[in-house]
Amino acid sequence: MHVHFTDQYRSGSSLVHRLDPRIKVLCTLAFILTAALLPPGEWIHYGLLLIVPLLGVVVAGIGPGYLLKRSFIALPFALAAITLPFTVPGPQVTLPILGLTVSIEGAVRFVSIVLKSWISVQMAILLVTTTTFPDLLWGLRALHVPRVLVSVVGLMYRYIFVLADEATRLMRARAARSGEVEGHQSGGGIAWRGRVAGGMVGSLALRSFERSERIYDAMVARGYTGEIRHFAPPALSADDYTILVTLLAYLALVLATGLLFAR
Amino acid sequence: MLFLPVQSPPQLHIPDGFLSVPVAAAGWIVAAICIGYALLKTRGQLGEKQIPLMGVLAAFIFAAQALNFPVAGGTSGHLLGATLAAIVVGPWAAMLIMTSVIGLQAILFQDGGLLSLGWNIVNMGILGAFTGYGVYQFARRVTGDGRTSLIVAGALGGWLSVMLGAAATAAQLALSGAAALSIALPAMLGVHALIGVGEALITAGALLFINATRPDLLRAGRAATGSRSAIWVLLALVIALGLALVSPLASPDPDGLNRVAADLGFDSEAQAAPYEILPGYSMPLIENPNLTKIAAVGIGTLVVFGIAFVIGRIGARKKIAA
Numbered sequence: 284m285h286v287h288f289t290d291q292y293r294s295g296s297s298l299v300h301r302l303d304p305r306i307k308v309l310c311t312l313a314f315i316l317t318a319a320l321l322p323p324g325e326w327i328h329y330g331l332l333l334i335v336p337l338l339g340v341v342v343a344g345i346g347p348g349y350l351l352k353r354s355f356i357a358l359p360f361a362l363a364a365i366t367l368p369f370t371v372p373g374p375q376v377t378l379p380i381l382g383l384t385v386s387i388e389g390a391v392r393f394v395s396i397v398l399k400s401w402i403s404v405q406m407a408i409l410l411v412t413t414t415t416f417p418d419l420l421w422g423l424r425a426l427h428v429p430r431v432l433v434s435v436v437g438l439m440y441r442y443i444f445v446l447a448d449e450a451t452r453l454m455r456a457r458a459a460r461s462g463e464v465e466g467h468q469s470g471g472g473i474a475w476r477g478r479v480a481g482g483m484v485g486s487l488a489l490r491s492f493e494r495s496e497r498i499y500d501a502m503v504a505r506g507y508t509g510e511i512r513h514f515a516p517p518a519l520s521a522d523d524y525t526i527l528v529t530l531l532a533y534l535a536l537v538l539a540t541g542l543l544f545a546r
Numbered sequence: 547m548l549f550l551p552v553q554s555p556p557q558l559h560i561p562d563g564f565l566s567v568p569v570a571a572a573g574w575i576v577a578a579i580c581i582g583y584a585l586l587k588t589r590g591q592l593g594e595k596q597i598p599l600m601g602v603l604a605a606f607i608f609a610a611q612a613l614n615f616p617v618a619g620g621t622s623g624h625l626l627g628a629t630l631a632a633i634v635v636g637p638w639a640a641m642l643i644m645t646s647v648i649g650l651q652a653i654l655f656q657d658g659g660l661l662s663l664g665w666n667i668v669n670m671g672i673l674g675a676f677t678g679y680g681v682y683q684f685a686r687r688v689t690g691d692g693r694t695s696l697i698v699a700g701a702l703g704g705w706l707s708v709m710l711g712a713a714a715t716a717a718q719l720a721l722s723g724a725a726a727l728s729i730a731l732p733a734m735l736g737v738h739a740l741i742g743v744g745e746a747l748i749t750a751g752a753l754l755f756i757n758a759t760r761p762d763l764l765r766a767g768r769a770a771t772g773s774r775s776a777i778w779v780l781l782a783l784v785i786a787l788g789l790a791l792v793s794p795l796a797s798p799d800p801d802g803l804n805r806v807a808a809d810l811g812f813d814s815e816a817q818a819a820p821y822e823i824l825p826g827y828s829m830p831l832i833e834n835p836n837l838t839k840i841a842a843v844g845i846g847t848l849v850v851f852g853i854a855f856v857i858g859r860i861g862a863r864k865k866i867a868a
Contacts (some may be wrong), residue, residue, distance in 0.1 A: 312661075316567070356657070357563075357659070360561050363725055370728075389730075402563075403661075406658070407562075411653065422855070431580070431596060435643075438785070439602070439604040440654075442599075445613065473623075476616065476623070476747075478747060478754070480615035480623065481752040482754070483750070484610045484625060485752035491602050495595075508594065511597060530855065536594035
């Protein structure tokens, strides 16, 4: 497995790419918070929010097509809220197509949840497509996420590709040994299959354990003393401040009007 | 065959948009406190090995979540991994490992939201690690040291950790007004009763393998920090969750709640979601209704957790003294 199968970063030198990671993380969080605070049924305001990630991908030169394609990732979870139109009390309408009776308030709330979720995920996608993962970690560290946690995630990121490769080899080895003739049962029952997969997981666990020992030894040999050092954060540029202030002001405006004109 | 770790086990990663801000904030508070404590605990236990060991094991859990086995009709059994990690390295280290896994999935793959990350960490990482570990330790104590005991304890721990995470997720969705608890809870538990079987089988299989190859690792896990407090932390979490689940059921009549709110002078809260932990609760010092809600839900969760934890610790002391 290679980095480009999983890492969504698209290199570039646009304004969005050049923004300080701290600013990008803050903007993303503020955006998602705004979306969450907007009351249900504020369709115009959802549209105003959607403009931000769309503008972002256009400026970054990524193209909205990619964003749209990725953004449906969280959609299956909508199932969790699908009962709202049928359970929320209030005035009801009967749908002309299926003859279902749904509550208006419930339907509005359901569609709002799905839309908000869809809009929020676009901003998160914009963040990772325009920021390299080491930069992102550095931004989180500068924003006072605990140092150990950031280092652990950093080391983890370094090794997911190595261990995912090992997992792929385990799966390939199993597939190579699992002959199947159509119409005949092959292998054991579910418990047997589960145990085989468990054995693979256990084997991967031991290899990871031993690998971590070797990595630790290698780190000590290179002078590791228990601390991973980071660069001191550089000063923010004028562009950084402009973007941060503009976006926060815009979000505040959208939120204020959204709350003010809430039905 | 293309390897896609992006397809991790679905449905427990809550995306953004589903949780209300007060509920999401409460999750972040609980997660932050637990993570802070776990960082201290593992620092003492692992020392300077903390970062390499937990980093590589987090990568391992991430990769292991993609190892699956075919069940039937195109579905497959998966691993979440909190139980296995907790049994091998102890609950506090496992909690941090799961936090890293869930955090990376949210940031890098949008597998779960950023506002909802707090609860996702609690549901799958903290609850998962402590349930799995507590149940495993308890079952081992009851069933002895044999191979069967290992299978039963690992499978039970894995299954229950998934079920508890599912129940917690349903409760948070209900509290946010994103689903009706009467439907979400049975639906989540029903689906995850099956998903949990995959977790149980893989956990037990992995433990058998580790026991046959490196039995010392399992003994080290039993001696890890937090093994004594694990059961009490678990108890505290379960009680807190139980109360959160019961609270909306206890007063299913929203009109009644509104009347109580009006009687007590909290009219501003009248348009609140039908399910809330402290319905109509507000603090006189805070004027902003949203801040009030955040404070109310956060404090409520913490108080319940705190009380349960203290009761648990007192119980533990008595037992040790006796």
